[in-house]
Amino acid sequence: MMMTTTYTYSLPIGPIHPALKEPIRVVAEVEGERVVRADVKRGFAHRGIEFMGMKRNAIQTLYLSERICGICSISHPYAFVKAVENAIGMEAPPRAQYIRTIIAELERIHSHILWLGVIAHEMGFDPLLYWTWKGREMVMDLLEYLTGNRVNYAMYMIGGVRRDLNEKKIRAIKENMNYYRQFNQEMKDVFMSDPTYKARTRRVSLLTRKDALELCAVGPTARAAGLRMDIRQDQPYDAYADMDVRAVVPQDITGEVMGDAYDVTLVRLYEIDQSIEIIERCLEDLPPGPILAEPNLIKLLMTIKRSEGEGVGRHEAPRGEVMHYVRFDGTRDGPVAWKVKAPSYNNINIWGRVLVGAEIADIPIAVGYIDPCMCCNDRVAEVRRGGRELPYEEVRRKCREKTMRIKREVMG
Amino acid sequence: MVVEDLKKALGPLLEDVRIQDIPEGSKRRSYQCVWVNIRKEGFLTAVRTLFRYGFPHLGILTGEDMGEDLRLVYIFKVFYEEPREEVTVVFSFHIPKLEPVVPSLTPMIPGASTNEREIREMLGVEFRGLKDKRHLFLPEDWPEGKYPWRKDETNVEDMVKRTR
Numbered sequence: 001m002m003m004t005t006t007y008t009y010s011l012p013i014g015p016i017h018p019a020l021k022e023p024i025r026v027v028a029e030v031e032g033e034r035v036v037r038a039d040v041k042r043g044f045a046h047r048g049i050e051f052m053g054m055k056r057n058a059i060q061t062l063y064l065s066e067r068i069c070g071i072c073s074i075s076h077p078y079a080f081v082k083a084v085e086n087a088i089g090m091e092a093p094p095r096a097q098y099i100r101t102i103i104a105e106l107e108r109i110h111s112h113i114l115w116l117g118v119i120a121h122e123m124g125f126d127p128l129l130y131w132t133w134k135g136r137e138m139v140m141d142l143l144e145y146l147t148g149n150r151v152n153y154a155m156y157m158i159g160g161v162r163r164d165l166n167e168k169k170i171r172a173i174k175e176n177m178n179y180y181r182q183f184n185q186e187m188k189d190v191f192m193s194d195p196t197y198k199a200r201t202r203r204v205s206l207l208t209r210k211d212a213l214e215l216c217a218v219g220p221t222a223r224a225a226g227l228r229m230d231i232r233q234d235q236p237y238d239a240y241a242d243m244d245v246r247a248v249v250p251q252d253i254t255g256e257v258m259g260d261a262y263d264v265t266l267v268r269l270y271e272i273d274q275s276i277e278i279i280e281r282c283l284e285d286l287p288p289g290p291i292l293a294e295p296n297l298i299k300l301l302m303t304i305k306r307s308e309g310e311g312v313g314r315h316e317a318p319r320g321e322v323m324h325y326v327r328f329d330g331t332r333d334g335p336v337a338w339k340v341k342a343p344s345y346n347n348i349n350i351w352g353r354v355l356v357g358a359e360i361a362d363i364p365i366a367v368g369y370i371d372p373c374m375c376c377n378d379r380v381a382e383v384r385r386g387g388r389e390l391p392y393e394e395v396r397r398k399c400r401e402k403t404m405r406i407k408r409e410v411m412g
Numbered sequence: 413m414v415v416e417d418l419k420k421a422l423g424p425l426l427e428d429v430r431i432q433d434i435p436e437g438s439k440r441r442s443y444q445c446v447w448v449n450i451r452k453e454g455f456l457t458a459v460r461t462l463f464r465y466g467f468p469h470l471g472i473l474t475g476e477d478m479g480e481d482l483r484l485v486y487i488f489k490v491f492y493e494e495p496r497e498e499v500t501v502v503f504s505f506h507i508p509k510l511e512p513v514v515p516s517l518t519p520m521i522p523g524a525s526t527n528e529r530e531i532r533e534m535l536g537v538e539f540r541g542l543k544d545k546r547h548l549f550l551p552e553d554w555p556e557g558k559y560p561w562r563k564d565e566t567n568v569e570d571m572v573k574r575t576r
Contacts, residue, residue, distance in 0.1 A: 042548065042549060043547070043548060043549030043550060043551070046549040046550070048560065051560060051561070086432070086434055086445070091435065094437070094438040097436070097437060097438070098438075213467045213469075214467075214521065214522045214523055215522060215523040216469060216470050216521065216523030216524070217523075218469075227493065228493040229469075229492050229493055231498075233495050233496075234489075234491075234492045234493065234494065234495065234496070234497065234498035235443045235489075235492075235496070235498040235500070236436060236437070236441075236443075236496060237434075237436045237437075237443075238436055238437060239437060239438075240436075240437070241436035241437030241439065241441050242437040242438055242439055242441075244495065246495070247493075285438075287438050310447075310485075312445060312471075312472075312487055312500055312502065314471075314500075321471070323471045323472050323487065325472050325474055325485065325487065327476070336476075337474070337476045339472055339474035339485075341471065341472045345526065346523065346526070348526075349523045349525075349526055
């Protein structure tokens with residue numbers, strides 16, 4: 001009888017890899033096609049942004065926070081202004097609160113569509129990527145019209161917003177929402193009826209409710225695992241406090257929770273609908289009045305300089321909870337302590353669990369599942385010599401065998 | 413409810429509590445943020461108290477060099493999943509710089525490992541019971557005894573490249 005030995009291979013993915021959009025390294029220990037262990041190394045783009053912020057004044061830090069992330073460039077300023085307002089006891093005027101909510105929801109629409117395109121690309125379904133991203137351009141153009149920029153909108157200010165909405169802009173948002181209501185219906189039809197999409201995402205990267213709780217998952221990732229966790233519902237702020245937002249969870253859509261990549265798609269698709277509703281509600285109830293609590297920025301900085309205290313600011317970003325902590329000590333006009341927690345900081349924790357048992361081909365989907373958004377810098381990946389090298393012919397033979405086996409299984 | 417339970421569980425280990433009401437929206441409905449200063453001995457008891465209301469969500473773990481000692485800030489949220497019920501609970505306490513050791517939360521909350529690894533490398537706090545002691549954001553060949561967030565001689569001022 002022949003003895004067989006099982007080898008496990010270590011398969012490094014990243015920091016630079018076609019399946020990843022940003023630098024991070026996933027080292028998957030594979031046995032055949034199965035992943036038996038996975039480890040993550042982050043920090044390839046750590047820029048020490050908190051360290052920089054603690055040396056600037058609060059308004060400079062606000063713009064710095066906007067540059068943490070290019071996709072959710074409203075989420076970090078949102079959490080930051082909330083944290084500063086809580087620390088110094090300032091309140092934004094109602095109109096400003098509504099405008100903030102509108103911009104944040106527009107961002108959610110573009111971010112979710114971006115993810116839907118990325119996940120289609122990860123599974124090799126590129127026409128779907130082009131089509132979804134074409135649809136995304138409308139909201140990007142709208143954001144440019146409202147704020148002056150496609151990304152890094154520079155819209156928020158401590159104690160309000162910097163630009164008002166006039167009749168023309170409100171009309172543009174309304175027209176845009178009509179477009180997205182229809183476009184999202186089309187997206188739902190495609191994503192939910194396509195057999196390839198379902199085959200590649202059902203039961204891939206399964207996350208249980210228990211794991212989501214223990215690993216501190218947030219946002220759509222946690223909601224796909226059945227957790228009704230959404231800051232807009234649990235601790236509503238700004239205009240969300242005037243309406244009743246409810247967390248979108250798969251059990252309300254399909255009646256069951258799998259916690260897989262398909263469920264997270266459903267959550268994101270239905271959240272686009274929810275965002276459209278929230279924006280329309282905000283436009284209906286948009287209160288009149290000023291948009292800044294303190295229009296004189298020198299005065300604002302002096303208030304901050306005289307304040308002593310700490311605050312926590314939170315925002316439900318497209319990827320989950322963004323949380324900022326600031327402390328002012330009454331000696332300088334910027335924070336003496338600033339801590340940023342982005343949603344991917346928590347959500348990357350789940351990779352170690354969901355990758356175990358996955359196939360190699362599913363790694364990009366499991367990795368893309370949480371919509372990772374690394375704020376991380378690059379160094380060289382070291383490849384050590386050693387291990388066993390497979391001759392090309394043997395690899396080709398194995399590939400052919402597998403293709404034939406799958407063909408037999410599928411064709412019956 | 414949280415405040416009473418914490419007072420009962422911690423006793424003299426609880427230094428002071430401040431409840432911050434934050435009004436939001438045009439109707440000014442408010443939510444609560446509870447700031448709790450405790451002594452370091454009471455930390456695990458305080459976290460265990462939060463487990464009475466379900467699994468607490470660890471939002472932020474951060475720290476600060478206060479000169480004489482280090483201050484750690486743990487931000488939790490409880491009563492989530494219920495509309496408008498969530499309460500933010502912030503625990504803060506000081507630990508001496510000469511012996512910066514706190515118990516790890518990882519046996520209770522495995523996800524806290526990421527947060528603890530970050531504070532460990534940035535501020536030089538030792539977490540008793542933390543299994544994964546590798547660097548999180550800093551490179552693996554980071555010099556020992558250098559902590560970017562410290563404000564004393566162990567900080568990184570001499571490693572910063574200044575550009576004009």
